[in-house]
Structure formats: structure tokens, C-alpha cells
Amino acid sequence: MNADQKRELSGMAGSRASFKVPMSFYTTLGVGGPAEALYQPGDIQQLAEVIAYLGSEMIPYVVVGRGSNLLVTDKGISGVVIILDGTLEELTKGPEGQESLVAGGGLGLVDLLLYCRKNGLGGLEFLSWVPGTVGGAVRMNTGAFGKEMSEYVREIQIIDPAGRGKTMNREDLSFSYRNLDIEQGAIITRVVLRLMSEDRSVIESRVKEFMKRRKQSQPFNYPSAGSVFKNPPGEYAGRLIERAGLKGRRVGEAMISGKHANFIVNIGRAKARDIIELMSIAREEVKKWTGIELEPEIRILGD
Numbered sequence: 001m002n003a004d005q006k007r008e009l010s011g012m013a014g015s016r017a018s019f020k021v022p023m024s025f026y027t028t029l030g031v032g033g034p035a036e037a038l039y040q041p042g043d044i045q046q047l048a049e050v051i052a053y054l055g056s057e058m059i060p061y062v063v064v065g066r067g068s069n070l071l072v073t074d075k076g077i078s079g080v081v082i083i084l085d086g087t088l089e090e091l092t093k094g095p096e097g098q099e100s101l102v103a104g105g106g107l108g109l110v111d112l113l114l115y116c117r118k119n120g121l122g123g124l125e126f127l128s129w130v131p132g133t134v135g136g137a138v139r140m141n142t143g144a145f146g147k148e149m150s151e152y153v154r155e156i157q158i159i160d161p162a163g164r165g166k167t168m169n170r171e172d173l174s175f176s177y178r179n180l181d182i183e184q185g186a187i188i189t190r191v192v193l194r195l196m197s198e199d200r201s202v203i204e205s206r207v208k209e210f211m212k213r214r215k216q217s218q219p220f221n222y223p224s225a226g227s228v229f230k231n232p233p234g235e236y237a238g239r240l241i242e243r244a245g246l247k248g249r250r251v252g253e254a255m256i257s258g259k260h261a262n263f264i265v266n267i268g269r270a271k272a273r274d275i276i277e278l279m280s281i282a283r284e285e286v287k288k289w290t291g292i293e294l295e296p297e298i299r300i301l302g303d
Contacts, residue, residue, distance in 0.1 A: 001036055001079065005057055009037060009080070012050055016040045023072040023302075026064060026083065028131055030223045031272045032072025033302065035081040042086030044165065044189055051187065052163025054080060062301060063187055065136035066108060069226050073302030074272045082187070084135065091115055094192050100154070101195065105135025105188040117207060122198035123152055125206040129214050130226075135188035141175050145210060150175035155192035161185035178230055178297055219257040222265035228279060229262055229294040237286075237294055238262035244285040251277045276300065 001009070009017050017039045023032035039061075041047035054061050060079035064070055084106025091107055094100025099121065103112055109127050112134060116124055126147040127137065136142075137149045138156060150173075157167050160183060174181040182188075214220075229237035241247070241261035248258045250267075252274035257263040264275050283294045 001059055005059060006037065008053065009039070009050070012053060013039055013041070013046065016042060016046075021081075023064075023067075023076060023081070026081070027067035027070050027072055027225070028223055029067075029071060029225045029270075029275070030266050031074070031270055031275065033074050033076030033272075035077045037080045038083070039080050040083045040085050041088065044088065044159070047082075047084075047088070047187070047189070048159050048163040048165060050080075050163075051159050051161065055161050055163065055185075061185075063105075063135065064301075065106070065133035066131050068131045069136070069140060069298050071225060071272055071275055071298050071300045073276075073300065075303040077302045084133070084187075084189070088189055094154075094194075099195050099197055101193045103134040103191050103193060105133065105138075105190065107134045109133065109137060113207070116195065117200065117203050120197055120200050120203065121195040122203045122206070123195045124193075125203060125210055128207045128210045134191050138188055138191055139180050139182065140178055141180055143178070145213070148175070150180075152193045152195060153191060154194045156188055157190035158182070158186045158188055165189075217260055219259045219263050219265055222255075222257075222267050224257070224263045224265045225298045227262045227297050228264050229282070230297045232292050232294070235292065236262070240286045240290055240292060240294070241282050244282070244289050246282055246285060249278065249281065251275075251281070254278050256282065272302070 019037050020034045021038040022034050024030050061082055063082045088104040088106040090104045092102045094102045109130050109132050126145045138153055142149045154170050231237050238261040246256050247261050249256045252270055253268035254270035254274035255265055255267050257265050264278050286292055286294050
């Protein structure tokens with residue numbers, strides 16, 4: 001971005017835009033260089049105006065949610081990093097009554113789950129302890145324990161790269177494993193979810209069970225970005241990495257977890273380059289021993 005573009009963005013966004021912000025503060029891994037600009041829109045109207053401007057100036061932008069499932073390079077990110085907040089984090093009852101919710105794309109999954117537990121709305125317990133946002137979970141079709149986000153999505157609202165608002169019904173959406181096929185640059189601003197009315201004790205029991213299973217199988221003692229690689233068809237990425245003898249393998253202060261081999265953890269002051277090198281080692285070793293090419297699940301962003 002040049003000086004004129006930065007001034008224009010500041011004029012449109014006011015205090016909601018800042019510059020040269022370390023992304024290590026905004027990612028669950030705790031690594032990453034600076035974002036050229038960080039923008040936190042408070043409402044859809046301002047977001048639409050800013051996106052239209054960025055598109056007209058061909059300035060790149062990306063939504064990062066809560067920074068989970070994300071690795072930012074040490075050099076940082078050119079363009080604008082967007083974190084949805086304000087009215088884009090709201091949660092209200094949907095048009096179909098008690099079992100329907102309208103969630104802002106920036107709403108944290110933790111907040112969504114707390115509301116569901118309190119109000120007897122079941123179905124999303126598999127998301128317990130997932131540190132993302134509703135928009136990110138829909139975009140990535142987040143799944144666990146045999147469930148996927150796509151099962152509960154009835155409608156989404158987006159801002160397209162031209163700054164126009166659009167509504168997409170369930171029949172218009174094409175979900176697949178860890179993906180929603182959506183226009184590049186589109187931002188999910190609202191999601192309509194269809195859940196199930198259930199007894200609170202039943203919901204709480206499932207939440208406790210899923211949390212117990214995550215504690216038993218996943219590392220929570222160090223920062224991570226969740227699963228590093230997608231599971232190949234009929235296999236588990238963690239099992240393949242473990243069979244390659246890579247549990248506990250370190251590069252700098254990044255380490256393949258000894259508890260779950262599909263997690264890379266930051267055991268101190270790891271650099272993004274350390275994590276990227278470990279990912280390359282895992283892919284190479286698994287390919288060498290099994291012929292399977294692991295595909296990253298985490299997004300790598302930056303220069």
C-alpha cells in the first residue's frame with residue numbers, strides 16, 4: 001500500500017485501522033511478522049465500503065478470525081488483515097424460531113457454544129474447544145468426531161469482492177471436506193444455523209465427553225494451530241506422521257507434538273520458518289514411506 005492508500009483507508013475506517021501490527025498477537029501459534037494494515041470493521045456497511053475500495057485499488061485482503069488454523073510467515077502480510085467484530089459478532093434468534101440462530105461471521109465458537117448450552121440447542125457440541133469463529137468454521141467446514149459444520153448451515157450472507165451483499169441458501173452452497181466452495185475474496189458476514197431443541201443436561205454431557213476426548217488426544221500445553229494436515233482418504237495424517245518416526249521432532253523451538261503427531265506446537269519462541277520446515281519434513285517422510293502426499297489444513301499467509 002502506498003501513502004495515499006493508507007490515508008484513504010484511515011479516513012474510511014478511523015481508529016478501526018492500524019498499521020504494522022505484529023500478527024503473533026493475533027494467531028494461536030503466536031508467530032508471524034507484521035500485517036501491513038489491520039482492519040476491524042464494526043458493521044457491515046463500513047466493511048462493504050472498505051472492501052469495495054480495496055478491490056478498486058487492487059489491495060489484497062484476508063479475514064483471519066481468531067487466528068486459529070493459521071500460520072503467518074516471519075516477513076508478515078502485505079495488504080489488509082481483517083478481523084470481524086462489533087455487530088459482526090452478534091447472535092440472535094433466526095426466522096424459524098427457537099431452533100434457528102443468526103450468527104455474525106466474527107462470533108467466536110466458544111460464545112456460540114455457551115449460548116447453545118444455556119438455551120438447550122444441540123448439535124454443535126463437536127466444536128467444543130475449537131478456538132475459531134463462525135465464519136471461519138463455515139468457510140473451512142470444520143469437523144470433528146464424525147460431524148461437520150455444513151450439517152447445520154441453512155443460509156449465509158456474504159460481502160463479495162466488489163463490496164456487494166449477497167445471500168446464499170443451503171442449496172446454493174457446495175461443501176466438501178474442510179472446504180466451502182465460495183468466490184475468492186468473499187467474506188462471510190452472517191450465518192443462519194438450524195439446530196435441535198434438547199435437554200440442557202444432554203448437551204452438557206456431550207460437551208464434557210468431547211472435551212475429555214480432546215484433552216486425551218490433543219496437546220493443550222503449548223500454542224498450536226490445530227491439525228496441520230488434512231486426513232487422506234481412509235487414513236489419519238497423525239498416524240502417518242507417527243509411523244514415520246517424527247513425534248517429538250524439533251526445528252528450533254517448533255516441535256511435532258509427542259501427544260498427537262498432526263499438531264506442531266510452539267514450545268518457546270518458534271519462528272514461522274521453523275514450523276514450515278517441520279511441515280516439509282513431515283510431508284517428505286510420509287511421502288517416502290507411504291507414497292501419500294499430505295495436504296496442509298492450516299493456511300500459510302504472508303510474503
